[in-house]
Amino acid sequence: MAGHSKWAQIKRKKAANDAKRGQLFTRLVREISVAAREGGPNPDFNPRLRLAIQNARRANMPKEVIERAIHKGSSGAETYTEVTYEGYGPGGVAIMVETMTDNPNRTVSVLRTTFNRAGGSLGTSGSVSYLFERKGVFVIPAERVTNEELFIEKLIEAGAEDIETGDATIVVTCAFADFGAVQNALQDLGVEPEEASLAWVPTSYVQVGWEEAQKALRLIEQLEDLDDVQKVYHNLEMTNEIVEKLSS
Numbered sequence: 001m002a003g004h005s006k007w008a009q010i011k012r013k014k015a016a017n018d019a020k021r022g023q024l025f026t027r028l029v030r031e032i033s034v035a036a037r038e039g040g041p042n043p044d045f046n047p048r049l050r051l052a053i054q055n056a057r058r059a060n061m062p063k064e065v066i067e068r069a070i071h072k073g074s075s076g077a078e079t080y081t082e083v084t085y086e087g088y089g090p091g092g093v094a095i096m097v098e099t100m101t102d103n104p105n106r107t108v109s110v111l112r113t114t115f116n117r118a119g120g121s122l123g124t125s126g127s128v129s130y131l132f133e134r135k136g137v138f139v140i141p142a143e144r145v146t147n148e149e150l151f152i153e154k155l156i157e158a159g160a161e162d163i164e165t166g167d168a169t170i171v172v173t174c175a176f177a178d179f180g181a182v183q184n185a186l187q188d189l190g191v192e193p194e195e196a197s198l199a200w201v202p203t204s205y206v207q208v209g210w211e212e213a214q215k216a217l218r219l220i221e222q223l224e225d226l227d228d229v230q231k232v233y234h235n236l237e238m239t240n241e242i243v244e245k246l247s248s
Contacts, residue, residue, distance in 0.1 A: 027230050028056045029069045030080055030100045036073030047180035051196055058194075085111055086128040089120040090215035091208035093236045094128035096200045101228040110226060118219035131235055132200040135161075136179035138172040138186065139195040145170060151189060158185035169194075173201065202235035213242045 032052045039046035043053055049070070056066050072078050080100040085108065087095050101107040112122045142165070145151045151170075152163055159178030164171040174182045179198060186193060208216065216236050223232045 023225075023227075024059055025061060025065070026227075027100075028052065028059060028061060029065065031230065032056060032066060032069035033073035033078040034080055034082060034100060036070045037076070037078045041070050041074035047183060048198075051179075051183065051198075054193075054196065083107065084129075085122060086125065087111075087115050087120055087122040088128065089115070089219045089234065089236075090118065091206065091212035091236075093120075093206050093208065093212075093216040093234050094131045094202070095120070095220065095223070096129065096132055096233040097223055097229055098200075098231045098233075099228045100230055107228045110228070111223070114222055114226065115219070118222065119215060120219055129200075131204060132202055132233065134176040135199055135201040136174040136176060136182060137195075137197050137199045137201070138174075138182065138193040140170045140172065140186075140191060140193050142166065142168055142170050144191050151191065154185050154189055155182060158182045197231075199231075200233040202233075205235050205237035207237045207239060210241060210245055217246075 032049065035046060035049040035052045039048055041049070043050035053066055053070075056069075079102050081102070081104060083099050083101060083104055085097045085099065087097070089095050097111060099107050099111075108122070115122045148165065155163060155172055158174075158181040160172050160174045160182055162171075162173040164173075172182065176198065183196065213236060216234070220232050220234055220236075223229055
């Protein structure tokens with residue numbers, strides 16, 4: 001009986017992982033298609049598409065799936081629209097939600113319901129975006145950088161605004177307009193990022209207690225699980241207390 005229970009747990013875990021993987025692939029395909037539609041099918045002249053392809057390869061997406069997504073976008077068959085929504089979560093946490101949708105009315109309805117049920121509220125355009133800046137962010141395993149001095153020099157020349165070096169990870173931040181230049185500098189250095197994205201980076205953070213933090217994080221997780229949502233950003237400060245309780 002115990003063996004049966006263990007197998008059931010393994011199957012449930014595998015099903016959850018497969019669902020997450022399927023959801024990731026769906027988001028990556030949409031991003032590739034829209035990037036190809038907006039900037040053309042050649043990644044050499046389309047930094048956004050190049051990034052989307054790199055992220056897809058990191059997720060082990062098959063080559064033929066990537067090529068199909070590029071063709072769909074560049075041929076005009078892509079019907080998804082990019083819309084960014086703004087709102088507040090519990091404790092006044094500001095939240096930015098990037099979506100790709102073929103039905104904005106459906107998307108906004110689902111988002112409003114999700115915010116309301118969690119004790120938050122969906123806002124209007126500009127209601128929280130002033131608390132964020134659009135930035136390029138690269139996360140690089142430190143072991144991939146063999147010459148840190150040269151690495152820092154070349155990235156600053158390319159437009160990097162901030163380079164946080166740690167024992168295990170290096171995080172590089174740049175202005176939105178310099179994303180392609182920093183991406184090219186990393187390629188010239190032969191350094192492959194673990195993650196690369198155009199992100200909404202908070203200019204200030206909100207501190208809340210553990211109970212409010214739990215509610216806000218639950219809302220963020222629920223938003224991330226919605227079909228039309230690509231990415232979610234927030235300005236909740238992850239204090240030591242919150243991090244310790246989440247990991248316990």
